[in-house]
Amino acid sequence: MLYQRSSALFKEAQQVIPGGVNSPVRAFNAVGGTPIFAKSAKGAYVYDEDGNRFIDYINSWGPMLLGHAFPPVVEAVIEKTQSGTSFGMPTAIETEIAELAVSMVPNIDKIRFVNSGTEACMSAIRLARGFTKKDKIIKFAGCYHGHSDSFLIAAGSGAVTFGTPNSPGVTQGTAKDTLLARYNDIENVKQLVDANKGEIAAIIIEPVAGNMGCIPPKEGFLEGLRSVCDAHNVLLIFDEVMTGFRLAKGGVQELKSIDADIVCFGKVVGGGLPVGAFAARNEIMNHLAPLGPVYQAGTLSGNPLAMAAGLAMLKAVNNDKGLMNRLEEKTKYLHTGIADALNKNNIVHQINRIGSMISVHFCDDAVVDFESAAKGNNETFKKFFHGMLNKGIYIAPSAFETWFITDALTYQDLNETIAAVEEVAKTL
Ligand SMILES: Cc1ncc(COP(=O)(O)O)c(C=O)c1O
Numbered sequence: 020m021l022y023q024r025s026s027a028l029f030k031e032a033q034q035v036i037p038g039g040v041n042s043p044v045r046a047f048n049a050v051g052g053t054p055i056f057a058k059s060a061k062g063a064y065v066y067d068e069d070g071n072r073f074i075d076y077i078n079s080w081g082p083m084l085l086g087h088a089f090p091p092v093v094e095a096v097i098e099k100t101q102s103g104t105s106f107g108m109p110t111a112i113e114t115e116i117a118e119l120a121v122s123m124v125p126n127i128d129k130i131r132f133v134n135s136g137t138e139a140c141m142s143a144i145r146l147a148r149g150f151t152k153k154d155k156i157i158k159f160a161g162c163y164h165g166h167s168d169s170f171l172i173a174a175g176s177g178a179v180t181f182g183t184p185n186s187p188g189v190t191q192g193t194a195k196d197t198l199l200a201r202y203n204d205i206e207n208v209k210q211l212v213d214a215n216k217g218e219i220a221a222i223i224i225e226p227v228a229g230n231m232g233c234i235p236p237k238e239g240f241l242e243g244l245r246s247v248c249d250a251h252n253v254l255l256i257f258d259e260v261m262t263g264f265r266l267a268k269g270g271v272q273e274l275k276s277i278d279a280d281i282v283c284f285g286k287v288v289g290g291g292l293p294v295g296a297f298a299a300r301n302e303i304m305n306h307l308a309p310l311g312p313v314y315q316a317g318t319l320s321g322n323p324l325a326m327a328a329g330l331a332m333l334k335a336v337n338n339d340k341g342l343m344n345r346l347e348e349k350t351k352y353l354h355t356g357i358a359d360a361l362n363k364n365n366i367v368h369q370i371n372r373i374g375s376m377i378s379v380h381f382c383d384d385a386v387v388d389f390e391s392a393a394k395g396n397n398e399t400f401k402k403f404f405h406g407m408l409n410k411g412i413y414i415a416p417s418a419f420e421t422w423f424i425t426d427a428l429t430y431q432d433l434n435e436t437i438a439a440v441e442e443v444a445k446t447l
Pocket residue numbers: 135136137138140163164165166225229230258259260261285286295
């Protein structure tokens with residue numbers, strides 16, 4: 020593989036964009052080398068500026084559940100564009116997508132659309148604080164809820180990849196209201212809640228973590244959180260930016276039969292355009308402006324192109340009865356193939372998987388929280404990453420990220436990926 024044009028474009032970009040990228044994880048800092056510059060993508064493949072083709076396991080970090088340039092989404096956006104790209108006025112399509120989302124997701128009456136997952140989580144926390152009239156929140160080490168100040172405390176994803184899980188620029192005052200718990204450790208949560216009685220507005224969690232690799236919740240953990248929240252008048256916020264409309268039509272609430280008080284969305288809900296959303300029952304959502312006192316707004320929120328893409332995507336997910344099973348089967352097949360290839364070559368590893376999310380960790384012990392995820396051997400990961408890239412397989416350039424499986428992947432693509440792992444494993 021040659022990356023000449025990508026290298027040249029990266030040099031040029033670095034002159035005018037910090038680090039040459041508009042989001043840090045794209046820069047390849049954790050694995051070294053030059054980021055590849057995408058030119059186009061279709062189905063399961065992304066093509067770079069040098070003409071290389073990659074089987075894509077990043078998929079724009081999740082939104083492309085049905086593959087790149089999914090025709091119903093592309094057609095809906097093209098059609099919408101003809102009648103204007105933004106109005107700053109309410110439009111019928113906002114209600115249409117809201118009605119569909121509310122019908123798909125359990126336990127929500129109203130949904131508000133924003134422009135990113137970050138905005139969704141930031142707004143959900145403000146709403147929780149306004150509703151409960153309390154200030155503190157609990158988040159989990161290694162979980163990432165976007166880059167708003169309250170969440171850049173022991174954050175996962177790019178924040179930990181670049182060694183700044185507690186970002187400079189977040190004031191002490193903000194940081195003191197974010198309490199930190201261990202993922203999958205309900206006793207730790209109970210201790211924090213007991214030590215801060217009457218002060219905690221919300222517990223926010225990725226109900227399946229995806230920003231320290233993929234870490235499913237242990238049996239009973241989410242149920243435990245629900246009970247603690249009920250006992251202490253604390254709101255439970257599920258950040259389903261990654262998992263929403265992916266692990267089940269109704270997300271983890273549906274998958275695990277647990278009701279959250281506020282749910283955040285992003286990624287799939289926008290079909291690849293910049294969309295986030297947060298949703299809850301009426302009693303909570305009616306606290307939002309203009310109905311209630313908690314302010315939240317956006318010039319481009321509910322943008323017609325974004326709503327058209329999101330609506331086409333949600334309709335496709337909602338109407339495809341076999342989708343979740345197909346995704347699960349493909350992910351399981353990949354899991355088995357990768358595990359066999361690594362075992363054959365005596366490469367110590369752990370694979371975590373749930374639905375269409377999967378991650379490979381080069382460590383001895385089960386990966387159940389941030390501490391265990393951080394034990395992964397990054398040198399092995401780097402070699403693995405570059406080996407796979409050179410074989411035309413594009414996985415996330417950080418061990419703290421999840422691979423996203425799309426329905427566009429064929430079993431031939433999966434076999435090609437497994438064959439690449441077999442070759443790369445010999446070099447680790
Ligand atoms: C679970 C989760 N929450 C929130 C976010 C923030 O979303 P965005 O990058 O769209 O702001 C992300 C991804 O970045 C995420 O994975």
